[in-house]
Structure formats: structure tokens, C-alpha cells
Amino acid sequence: MVGEGSERDYVQSIERGFAVLLAFDADRPSPTLAEVATATGLSRPAVRRILLTLQKLGYVAAVGSRWTLTPRVLTIGQHYAATHSFVETAQPHLLRLAEETQESASLAQLDGTDVVYVARVQVRRIMAVSVDVGSRVPAYATSMGRVLTAWADASVVDAVLAAGLPRLAQRTITDPTVFRDALHRVRQDGYAVVESELEDGLLSAAVPVRTPDGGVLAALAYSTTVGRRTEEQIVEKVIPLMQETAAAIGEDLRLLGGTRRLDAPARDGFY
Known part of the structure; x- marks a missing residue:
């Protein structure tokens, strides 16, 4: 049935990617890599890889030692309204x-x-x-x-x-x-x-x-x-x-x- 799955169908990397995106909030609008790692409980190497992947996809940008979300993340919400x-x-x-x-x-x-x-x-x-x-x-x-x-x-x-x-x-x-x-x-x-x-x-x-x-x-x-x-x-x-x-x-x-x-x-x- 659509919507049902076992643990084998669970993609942990996607969970971690969303955890990193959700680490950006009013208290952390432009966190450092270390701050994202602390907020998510993930290791710094894992956070670095995720941030670099999100950067390549256009969802985050690096500003010195800090990271910020880009306007592209707004399109995720637009897809909800569109569907x-x-x-x-x-x-x-x-x-x-x-x-x-x-x-x-x-x-x-x-x-x-x-x-x-x-x-x-x-x-x-x-x-x-x-x-x-x-x-x-x-x-x-x-x-x-x-x-x-x-x-x-x-x-x-x-x-x-x-x-x-x-x-x-x-x-x-x-x-x-x-x-x-x-x-x-x-x-x-x-x-x-x-x-x-x-x-x-x-x-x-x-x-x-x-x-x-x-x-x-x-x-x-x-x-x-x-x-x-x-x-x-x-x-x-x-x-x-x-x-x-x-x-x-x-x-x-x-x-x-x-x-x-x-x-x-x-x-x-x-x-």
C-alpha cells in the first residue's frame, strides 16, 4: 500500500538533510557548522557533507564561516500550495x-x-x-x-x-x-x-x-x-x-x- 514501508525503506540521509535545514531558525539564522552540528546532534563531518550538498543544490549559501538559507527553500512551501x-x-x-x-x-x-x-x-x-x-x-x-x-x-x-x-x-x-x-x-x-x-x-x-x-x-x-x-x-x-x-x-x-x-x-x- 502507498505510504507504508518497512525500516529497509527508511532513508536516513534524507532525515539528516531535513534536520540540517530545520536547524536554521530565528535563534540560528546564520549558524556555523559547529552550531548546526550541536543543534542536530550530528557529527561535524556529516554536517559538512550535508551543507556542501545543499549548497550545490542551491538551498544554502556559505558566508565566511557561517551558513544561510537561500530563497530557493521557499519553493518547497510553494509546491505544497500548488498541490x-x-x-x-x-x-x-x-x-x-x-x-x-x-x-x-x-x-x-x-x-x-x-x-x-x-x-x-x-x-x-x-x-x-x-x-x-x-x-x-x-x-x-x-x-x-x-x-x-x-x-x-x-x-x-x-x-x-x-x-x-x-x-x-x-x-x-x-x-x-x-x-x-x-x-x-x-x-x-x-x-x-x-x-x-x-x-x-x-x-x-x-x-x-x-x-x-x-x-x-x-x-x-x-x-x-x-x-x-x-x-x-x-x-x-x-x-x-x-x-x-x-x-x-x-x-x-x-x-x-x-x-x-x-x-x-x-x-x-x-x-
């Missing part, structure tokens, strides 16, 4: 939601025990860390993750709990029983609102985006701060807009059927 037409389909709907609410709108999917932003329209920066397409946040402490895990298989919930629920902010849910109860409420309500669980003062909401057959494809999220909105205001005024937007995305997906891309005209705006 997942729903990202492009959702973009004009995210723009419209951001314009109507004057707050950031995002689309995210579950990846292991994290959620990954696959599309985003950012109106203002409200989080301490920069959030862009490709950013990862823990599923258990976010409205997006709450929605995605609420309708996921029991094994996914078990994996999230097994990874731990460390406290990230003043209201982070750290008790497994309370977390399961929260997921039950999300399934009952059809949406999630999370306040000060990922960061103090961060207030977010999410609703499911469903496939034509009713499965949950992604989470549509809205984020603001407690100084700008209350949970009650979000439930009363924002959630209905989000549910309409999610339904519109789902309807577009149904109408597009097997179409891979949506060739929509460019949309003017200040975002």
Missing part, C-alpha cells in the same frame, strides 16, 4: 474575513501534535512571535488545534496528551481530563474560542472547514487581543462570519470538484 488547491481557493475568503473583522485570518492543518499555518492574512502583529505560512504552534493550546483535534481520531488526541500539556500562559489547560472536556464542548458548539492559553492576552477563535463529504479539512482561525474583543463579542459577532466563510470555502471546493487550481483574478486591497 493543495484548497489553499488558493480559501485565500480570497480569508481576505474578505480579515476586511470584515479588521483582524488576522488564518487557515491551519494538523501535523502531528502541532498545527501548521497553511494560509494567512495578517492585519496586525499581536503575538510575541512572528506568525507566517509554515509557522507551527502546539495544537493543545490554540483554537485551531482545539478544532482539529476535536474531530480527529482518538489516536491523535492520545498523541497530543502523550506529548504533554505544559503551561504556556496563565490559562493554558494542563489537565488531560479538562482538555478532553474542552474538545467535547467544541464538538457540541461547532467552534472553539481560546483565551490566554498560548500567550497571555491572546484571544482566538476557530471553526472547521469541511470537505464535501463532511470531513474536517482544516481550521479557519481569527485572532485578536483581550483588549480589543471579549469572548462574548466573538461568539456573537465573529463566529457567525467565520462559519459563513468556512461554508463558502467548502462550497467552492464542492463546485471545483477535481479541479487542481482556482484561477481567480487578483483582488485589490490594503492587506
